[in-house]
Amino acid sequence: MDYTNLLNYDEKIKLGIIGASQGFGYTTLVQVKNIEQIDLRVVSSIDIEESYKALVETGYNKERIVICHTVEEIKKTDESKIIIVDDYKLVLEAEITSIIETTGNITVGTYISENALNKGINVYMVSKETDSFAGPYFNQLAYENNVIYTLVNGDQPRNLIDLYSWGRLVGLDIIAAGKSSEYDFVWDRDSGEVTYTDGKEEYFSAKELLHYWEYKDKTTLNQRYEILKGLTGTIAADICEMNLVSNVTGLLPANSSLNYPIAKVNELADIFVPKEDGGILDHSGVVDVFYQLREKNEPSFAGGVFLIFEIKNKKMIDLLRGKGHLISKNEKYGCIYEPYHMMGIEAPLSVILGDRLGIGVRNDTRQVSVMVGVAEDEIKKGHTFKVYGHHHEIENVTPRLLEIDKANNAVPFYLLNDIKLKKDIKKGDVISLDDIDDELIDNKAFNIYQKGLELK
Structure with a gap:
């Protein structure tokens, strides 16, 4: 594809980045600074100081950076400024057209995606953990709202x-x-x-x-x-x-x-x-x-x-x-x-293709396969699963990828985080809804997964 014509747009894409201080988000900060068509409007991470450090370290002018803690403060901030927030929900209040979500946190990813798409904000999803169970629903929601939900170049998927x-x-x-x-x-x-x-x-x-x-x-x-x-x-x-x-x-x-x-x-x-x-x-x-x-x-x-x-x-x-x-x-x-x-080096391509040409919009994504967890050893009743580490793993649980027709009522791997077992499970068992406390049924992320399964 020859991208030359895409260089000729004057209107700015107003971008927010969640998880901007490390890894993919950090490399995106570096690259976005070189893209005239993209105006970085707001960034968020758990630590405001880390966000500030990342912006300065990657070459953004200190005079442009403003820290905000409320919607009112955001609304009063001049459009030429780059806003830092520590509450990811505030990113949606910053008059942005697009957002890149890079946290790997499914609570953040599901909230941001659903609310952004309903507000007409395009979503560029880096957090594979969220997309693994929520992608079908969010693709459909984007299609219905005539906005973008898509995975991001720079990561293998x-x-x-x-x-x-x-x-x-x-x-x-x-x-x-x-x-x-x-x-x-x-x-x-x-x-x-x-x-x-x-x-x-x-x-x-x-x-x-x-x-x-x-x-x-x-x-x-x-x-x-x-x-x-x-x-x-x-x-x-x-x-x-x-x-x-x-x-x-x-x-x-x-x-x-x-x-x-x-x-x-x-x-x-x-x-x-x-x-x-x-x-x-x-x-x-x-x-x-x-x-x-x-x-x-x-x-x-x-x-x-x-x-x-x-x-x-x-x-x-x-x-x-x-x-x-x-x-x-x-x-x-x-x-x-x-x-x-190349992580964030390629990320602007997805944003420009999505915002300018609508590439990335589709309503045919379905839960073709499910990432599930298999017990490596016997796990006792009362155990609470925790996602941890750089690769977002779960101790004593091996990930497997099952075709949807063979997954039965298995719990998607990343929906196991903070979930407690209500009975013992044996080595080699796929962890299912029958094994866990009922609180998952009321979990927002699980409801999103179920909505995706209901798509025909």
């Missing part, structure tokens, strides 16, 4: 959805869509050590990887897993992101835990294909995840996204291979990928 829609537009026969997990396995051929690149500098001796460096068949993947299984595990963020993609595209989970093969990029077209063609998939039309394996001097996939598609024309195969594209050894499948997700 929207990037993969965009790549998938492009693939459909050009007529690809798509077999699988997926992403690499957040962190790579980086192998030092000289020392034989593997580093898991999550910032913890974990080293693992794996000289025997040399024997399984070149992919032959599924046996290669099994051997790599045996060598590196101490570094593997299902990551809640990955499961959640594929839940979002599944709900928008209609693609099903490859399996409930996703496959997570340890793979090099040049192997993807051989691995994410049906088993009858030497791959790992039980069926086509799936979402999946892999761990990238690379040498220390090779580039990272950087949590990027990919499509696997079938090609039935031999001359087309030869032409694509000649251009350097990834083609399977059996000459049936191709792979196209985008090796990046």
Whole structure:
């Protein structure tokens, strides 16, 4: 897509950012400052001082920054100022046209989305935790109110959805869509050590990887897993992101835990294909995840996204291979990928496409799959679940992604936060409505999930 014409708008997009002091919100602050079409009007985080520090640190003029605690103070503030609030509800009072929600907090995400959409404010959703159970309802609500609700570029779900829609537009026969997990396995051929690149500098001796460096068949993947299984595990963020993609595209989970093969990029077209063609998939039309394996001097996939598609024309195969594209050894499948997700650097694209062209509006999103929680061990009556940590996990609960028809009355993973068990559950049980105290039934977020399920 040529974006040149979108540079020629004079009218400003008045933007609010919730969760602006860290991570995705922080990188969005950095980038929005460079966008003439976007006027940053209001930011919010729990700590006003952190918001102020983030604005100053990213280059905003101190003279423009005003701290407000009430609606009255906001209404009296000149439009040229940037408002800081610590109450996220006040963001909706700042005469904005659009809002980016980045907190990962489902209480914040559901309140902001519903109220903003009903007020005619466009919502750009970064918080995958909220969208995993509320996306279908909020997409429908936006459609009914003629406003925008959409996921945001810069995170893998929207990037993969965009790549998938492009693939459909050009007529690809798509077999699988997926992403690499957040962190790579980086192998030092000289020392034989593997580093898991999550910032913890974990080293693992794996000289025997040399024997399984070149992919032959599924046996290669099994051997790599045996060598590196101490570094593997299902990551809640990955499961959640594929839940979002599944709900928008209609693609099903490859399996409930996703496959997570340890793979090099040049192997993807051989691995994410049906088993009858030497791959790992039980069926086509799936979402999946892999761990990238690379040498220390090779580039990272950087949590990027990919499509696997079938090609039935031999001359087309030869032409694509000649251009350097990834083609399977059996000459049936191709792979196209985008090796990046650059957080807030890409976020303004979603806002401009949404506000200017209405891209992102859809009313066909449904709860195709559900992210659920499975007990890792027996959990006793009275236990209260808590979401914690950078990856928003729950202790002693493994995330799984189930097709909606197989989820029965399972509780969506992030709706378990602060919920108490009313009876013991066994290891391996999917946590369901029958297991928890009845307060969830009166929970606003759960009601939103139910409204999404009712859509036909």
